[in-house]
Amino acid sequence: MKTNQFSSSSSSSPSDRRIGALLRHLTAETDADRVSSVFASPTSGGTGGSVFAHLVQAPEDPILGVTVAYNKDPSPIKLNLGVGAYRTEEGKPLVLNVVRKAEQQLVNDRSRIKEYLPIVGLGEFNKLSAKLILGADSPAIRENRVTTVECLSGTGSLRVGGEFLARHYHQKTIYIPQPTWGNHPKIFTLAGLSVKTYRYYDPSTRGLNFQGLLEDLGAAPQGSIVLLHACAHNPTGVDPTLEQWEQIRKLMRSKGLMPFFDSAYQGFASGSLDTDAKPIRMFVADGGELLVAQSYAKNMGLYGERVGALSIVCKAADVAGRVESQLKLVIRPMYSNPPIHGASIVAVILRDRNLFNEWTLELKAMADRIISMRKQLFEALRSRGTPGDWTHIIKQIGMFTFTGLNPAQVAFMTKEYHIYMTSDGRISMAGLSSKTVPHLADAIHAVVTKAV
Ligand code: KET
Numbered sequence: 001m002k003t004n005q006f007s008s009s010s011s012s013s014p015s016d017r018r019i020g021a022l023l024r025h026l027t028a029e030t031d032a033d034r035v036s037s038v039f040a041s042p043t044s045g046g047t048g049g050s051v052f053a054h055l056v057q058a059p060e061d062p063i064l065g066v067t068v069a070y071n072k073d074p075s076p077i078k079l080n081l082g083v084g085a086y087r088t089e090e091g092k093p094l095v096l097n098v099v100r101k102a103e104q105q106l107v108n109d110r111s112r113i114k115e116y117l118p119i120v121g122l123g124e125f126n127k128l129s130a131k132l133i134l135g136a137d138s139p140a141i142r143e144n145r146v147t148t149v150e151c152l153s154g155t156g157s158l159r160v161g162g163e164f165l166a167r168h169y170h171q172k173t174i175y176i177p178q179p180t181w182g183n184h185p186k187i188f189t190l191a192g193l194s195v196k197t198y199r200y201y202d203p204s205t206r207g208l209n210f211q212g213l214l215e216d217l218g219a220a221p222q223g224s225i226v227l228l229h230a231c232a233h234n235p236t237g238v239d240p241t242l243e244q245w246e247q248i249r250k251l252m253r254s255k256g257l258m259p260f261f262d263s264a265y266q267g268f269a270s271g272s273l274d275t276d277a278k279p280i281r282m283f284v285a286d287g288g289e290l291l292v293a294q295s296y297a298k299n300m301g302l303y304g305e306r307v308g309a310l311s312i313v314c315k316a317a318d319v320a321g322r323v324e325s326q327l328k329l330v331i332r333p334m335y336s337n338p339p340i341h342g343a344s345i346v347a348v349i350l351r352d353r354n355l356f357n358e359w360t361l362e363l364k365a366m367a368d369r370i371i372s373m374r375k376q377l378f379e380a381l382r383s384r385g386t387p388g389d390w391t392h393i394i395k396q397i398g399m400f401t402f403t404g405l406n407p408a409q410v411a412f413m414t415k416e417y418h419i420y421m422t423s424d425g426r427i428s429m430a431g432l433s434s435k436t437v438p439h440l441a442d443a444i445h446a447v448v449t450k451a452v
Pocket of ligand 1: 063064082083084085152153154155156181229234262264295296297303308
C-alpha cells in the first residue's frame with residue numbers, strides 16, 4: 001500500500017488516524033473484489049433498465065419555461081413577454097455601457113487573480129451593496145449593525161436568508177403576498193420554512209387589497225416572517241403608497257413581525273434608486289431588525305452573472321458579527337463561496353462616482369422606456385376601441401403589467417399570435433417595443449372581443 005498524508009503515525013491526531021484507517025480499508029480491496037462489486041451494482045452497465053426509469057417528465061418552470069416554448073416557435077412574428085428581462089427598442093438584450101467599461105477595467109488590471117473569494121463574498125461589494133439599499137447615511141451602517149453577504153443573485157440571497165431564519169429564528173412561518181413571484185414559495189419551503197399567504201391584490205379594482213393585507217398580517221402569529229416586495233411588485237405591478245407602507249410598518253413592528261424584503265427591481269419602479277429603497281429605509285429608521293435580498297440582475301442587467309446580496313440589519317454590532325458567522329455555516333456547504341466576476345463589476349461601478357452617475361442614467365433610460373411602452377400599449381388599445389378598462393396598464397409600476405387576461409386567453413394569444421407570456425396574464429413590458437406594440441394590441445383586442 002502506498003503511504004499518504006493520512007498514514008497513521010504516533011504523532012497524528014485521532015481524526016487523521018480515522019481517515020488513515022478508512023483509506024487503508026478502501027485500498028485493501030482486491031481486483032477481484034472490485035470487478036465483482038462493479039457488476040453487482042444496479043447502476044453498472046449491462047442489460048438491466050435504468051434506475052431512473054420510474055421518473056416522470058417534470059413540467060417546465062412557469063416563467064423560464066415560457067422562454068423554452070418561445071425558442072421552439074419558428075414563427076417570424078413571435079414575441080416573448082414572459083421572463084422579466086430588459087430588451088432594447090430593437091428587441092435585443094442590453095449590456096449596459098457602464099458594465100462594458102467596468103469589465104474593460106477589470107480585464108486591463110493584470111494584478112487581478114482568480115482565487116476563491118471568502119465565504120461571504122467580495123468585501124467591498126458587500127459594503128457598497130448595503131450602502132446602495134440602506135442609504136449612504138444609514139444609522140445601521142454607521143453603527144456597524146448590518147451584516148452583508150454576497151449571494152447568487154436575488155434567488156440565492158432569498159435562499160440563504162430563508163435557511164438562516166429556519167435554523168436560528170424562533171418563528172418558522174413566512175407570509176408571502178398573494179399573488180407573488182412563483183419561485184418564492186418553493187425557495188422558502190426548501191429553505192425549511194413553512195409558507196402562508198397574505199392578501200395583497202384585488203382583481204376587481206386591479207389595485208392593492210390594503211384592508212385584506214392589514215387583516216391578514218394583523219392575524220399572523222406574533223413574530224412571523226413577512227416577505228415584502230421592496231418595489232415594483234411582481235407580478236401585479238401594484239405597490240403600497242408611502243402612507244400605506246407606514247401603516248404596514250407600524251402594524252408589523254407592533255406584532256414583532258420580521259420583515260424580509262425582496263429587492264429585485266431597485267431603480268426600475270420610479271427610475272430612482274433612492275426612491276425605490278424608501279420602504280426599506282423606513283423600517284431601518286425605526287431601529288428594528290430586518291432582512292433584505294438584493295439582485296443586480298435587472299437594474300445592472302447582470303442576469304447571468306448571478307450577483308446579489310443578503311443584508312441582515314441587527315440591533316447591535318456584536319449580534320451582527322455572530323449572525324455573519326452563522327451565515328457562513330449556511331453558505332459553505334451550499335456552494336462554498338460566491339463567484340468573483342459579477343461582484344467585481346458591481347464594485348467597480350458603485351465605487352466610482354462617474355460610473356455610478358452613468359449607471360443611474362442608463363437605469364433611468366430603461367425605466368423610462370418601459371413607461372413609454374405602457375403609454376403606447378394603452379393608446380393602441382384605446383384607438384382600437386378594445387372593450388374594458390385598461391388604465392391599469394399605465395398605473396402599474398415596474399417591469400410587468402398584470403393584464404387580467406385569463407389562462408385560456410393567454411393560450412389563444414400564444415397559439416394564434418405567437419405571443420408568449422406567463423399563464424397568469426403577466427406581460428413583461430420590458431420585452432415590448434414600438435414595433436411590437438400593434439401586434440400585441442391586435443392580439444388583446446381579438447381575444448377580448450372573441451370571448452375565449
Ligand atoms: N425576486 C423577484 C420578485 C423576482 O421577480 C425575481 C426574478 C427574483 C427575485 C430573482 O431574480 P435573480 O435573477 O435571482 O436575481 N424574476 C424574473 C426572472 C425569474 O423568474 O427568474 C421574472 O419574474 O421573470
